[in-house]
Structures are given as structure tokens and as C-alpha cells.
Amino acid sequence: MKHAYNKLVRDKIPTIILESGRHCEFQTLEGDAVLDALKEKLIEKADIFSKRPSADELSDIYDLLDTIVEKFDFEPMYIDYLKMQNKERKGSYSGNTFLIYIEDDQQV
Numbered sequence: 001m002k003h004a005y006n007k008l009v010r011d012k013i014p015t016i017i018l019e020s021g022r023h024c025e026f027q028t029l030e031g032d033a034v035l036d037a038l039k040e041k042l043i044e045k046a047d048i049f050s051k052r053p054s055a056d057e058l059s060d061i062y063d064l065l066d067t068i069v070e071k072f073d074f075e076p077m078y079i080d081y082l083k084m085q086n087k088e089r090k091g092s093y094s095g096n097t098f099l100i101y102i103e104d105d106q107q108v
Helices: 013-019 032-051 055-071 076-090
Strands: none
Touching (some): 032 055
8 A cells, every 4th residue: 555655754764664665656856845845854753753752753843943944054053042142132032921911002
């Protein structure tokens, strides 16, 4: 029985599947298809983590973010710089601040 996945997987997954005696079809993505698949995978992993937080899922997200930085041709040190800048301007998430609403008296 075939099960369709149509999603980005780790590089060794096809070998693991074949070594288990099963058959699979896969392709190597290039260009925009890679970037789109990475974005979809990030959403998938974030959704899984939101439902079942675990160190293993978080490690997957870290690995995925490293790949996104590389494939989108971002400079890791620049990302760290932006992180630091955002923290200085807007603070961090460690304060557990949850915004309920903003009241705006201006007429639109």
C-alpha cells in the first residue's frame, strides 16, 4: 500500500526506508522548490512542537533553522546581530508578557 507524504525529509530517510525492505520514490529539490519546502517543514515542525513539546522536536527545529539560514543565503552572524537588535529595541520573550489588547482612541 502506498502512503503519499510529499514533504521534505532528512537526507538519510530514503536509505533507511530502502534498508528496511520497503520501496520509496523521492527527488532532490532545487531552487525555489527547496525554499518553499523548507518553509512548509518549519510550519509542520512548529505545529508538532506546539502539540507535543519535546527536546527532540526542538532539536529538529534548530537543525531546520540552520538549513534555512544556509539555503536562504543569510549570514549567521547577521541573524545574531538582528536578534540582539530586536532584544534591545523590543525586549525578549523571557518576560512571559501576553498582550491582551490595545485601545486606540483615534478615529479611522
